[in-house]
Amino acid sequence: MGIALLKKLNESMPDFLKIMVAPIIRNKLINNKVFVEQIKMLEDYEKYSDKEKSDFQLNIMRNVLVHAYEHTEYYKKIFDEVSFNPYEFKDFEEIKVIPLLSKEIIKENSNKIEADDVSDYYVGVTGGSTGEPLKVLLDRDSIYKEKAFIYYFWSKYGYDIKKSKIVTFRGVDFKGKMTKVNPLYNEIIFNPFILTYANIDKYVKKINKYKPEFIHGYPSAMANFCRLLIENKLSLKVKIKAAFAISEECTVEQQKVIEQALGCKVISFYGHTERAVFGEQVGYERLYKFNDIYGYTELLEHEAGNVVCTGYINYKFPFIRYVVDDHAQNSNDKGYFIEPHRKGATLIGINGERISQSSLRCHDASTFSGTTGYQMYQKEYGKVECRVQAVQKISEQKINMIKKGLEEKTGKCIDWKVIQVDEFELTERGKCKTIIQKCKEKV
Numbered sequence: 001m002g003i004a005l006l007k008k009l010n011e012s013m014p015d016f017l018k019i020m021v022a023p024i025i026r027n028k029l030i031n032n033k034v035f036v037e038q039i040k041m042l043e044d045y046e047k048y049s050d051k052e053k054s055d056f057q058l059n060i061m062r063n064v065l066v067h068a069y070e071h072t073e074y075y076k077k078i079f080d081e082v083s084f085n086p087y088e089f090k091d092f093e094e095i096k097v098i099p100l101l102s103k104e105i106i107k108e109n110s111n112k113i114e115a116d117d118v119s120d121y122y123v124g125v126t127g128g129s130t131g132e133p134l135k136v137l138l139d140r141d142s143i144y145k146e147k148a149f150i151y152y153f154w155s156k157y158g159y160d161i162k163k164s165k166i167v168t169f170r171g172v173d174f175k176g177k178m179t180k181v182n183p184l185y186n187e188i189i190f191n192p193f194i195l196t197y198a199n200i201d202k203y204v205k206k207i208n209k210y211k212p213e214f215i216h217g218y219p220s221a222m223a224n225f226c227r228l229l230i231e232n233k234l235s236l237k238v239k240i241k242a243a244f245a246i247s248e249e250c251t252v253e254q255q256k257v258i259e260q261a262l263g264c265k266v267i268s269f270y271g272h273t274e275r276a277v278f279g280e281q282v283g284y285e286r287l288y289k290f291n292d293i294y295g296y297t298e299l300l301e302h303e304a305g306n307v308v309c310t311g312y313i314n315y316k317f318p319f320i321r322y323v324v325d326d327h328a329q330n331s332n333d334k335g336y337f338i339e340p341h342r343k344g345a346t347l348i349g350i351n352g353e354r355i356s357q358s359s360l361r362c363h364d365a366s367t368f369s370g371t372t373g374y375q376m377y378q379k380e381y382g383k384v385e386c387r388v389q390a391v392q393k394i395s396e397q398k399i400n401m402i403k404k405g406l407e408e409k410t411g412k413c414i415d416w417k418v419i420q421v422d423e424f425e426l427t428e429r430g431k432c433k434t435i436i437q438k439c440k441e442k443v
Helices: 003-012 015-030 034-047 052-072 073-081 092-099 105-112 141-155 199-212 219-231 252-262 396-413
Strands: 121-128 135-138 168-169 179-182 187-190 214-217 241-245 265-271 278-283 285-288 295-299 307-311 325-332 336-339 345-348 353-355 373-380 384-390 415-420 435-438
Touching: 003 141, 015 034, 034 199, 034 307, 052 073, 052 092, 052 307, 073 187, 105 135, 135 141, 141 265, 187 199, 214 219, 219 241, 241 252, 252 265, 265 307, 285 307, 295 325, 345 373, 345 396, 345 435, 384 396, 396 415
Parallel strands: 168 187, 168 214, 214 241, 241 265, 373 435, 384 415
Antiparallel strands: 121 135, 179 187, 265 278, 278 285, 285 336, 295 307, 325 336, 345 353, 373 384
């Protein structure tokens, strides 16, 4: 039984039954052959000598390059044009002859980049800095590989793959409820959209009853929860070993309020939907080290960003020398300081609810289909204007569809207005933020 089927089964189960069968469902992930093999690879790699690590990295890269050459029309053409022979690859400097891969190239050559030998895959959607979606294909094995890298990283902070329980703050379809049980990942997901001063005690009681060891989610949502704990002079009875931040930048202010309320470290990793890079946090303020067997990372100046990566875990849609919208710089060999293009901006609900940019992303690709991007503008609590751009005039039906999709995400805490505009509001540096927040808000 694969993860996709387990997720469908999970949706139809009542919570009490999910809790009862949690160990069985969880074992489908942690005993999966691909997952187990990836964990073992990570454990073995730690024991290798420097020479063995170098040879191992070269071998993984060679396999990726050969596969792309043999099974994709795009890379076959590109490699031949620059006289690059993947079978004789011996040094990472050699790949510099391969042209960079941009989002524009992907959109124009999507079918040609798709590998013809991987039949078990699904469509992933990643948003750009203006919300414009990029559709990519991801083989199902990459799900298990990705989880192996995440759990192995978390294990350095006490996470036990078989036993640890976790509570998560992120945006999913809660159907109006406060929580959602997810036995596959041994977690209870808490609704960040309805969290307020008035109901914080209910969240605390639920968490204390579940007795998690870790907290996980969007840093803006976790910080809002912790801010409410402090303001209400509440604390958790359970000991939280670490807070794992995902999907958006964790600011220093957010980190401080989480640490103050929970008494633990805030840890994050750097990655993308495309699964081409994985950075493990090694210090405060976005200092990371790239995992060398997840992918190969270069730092090159480019108009979109200087992080260029080649991924190793997704064979369906190879990302080779892919330009990311982020910037990084070496910090005295201690790691890389990463400046993401996506800031942790939030919207504010009618009762002070904090709604992060990440939780608003519509991954179905249909909500904003036919548009070239969107921007959310707020100057009053509980009211947001979603500004949409498109090549042609958007129909009233489409406007209503977008509004409905956003309402399903946020419920009644936001009154949405959707309009079409010719231009987005830009920063002083000419950049476009997805959320323009004019309300004064706390951490």
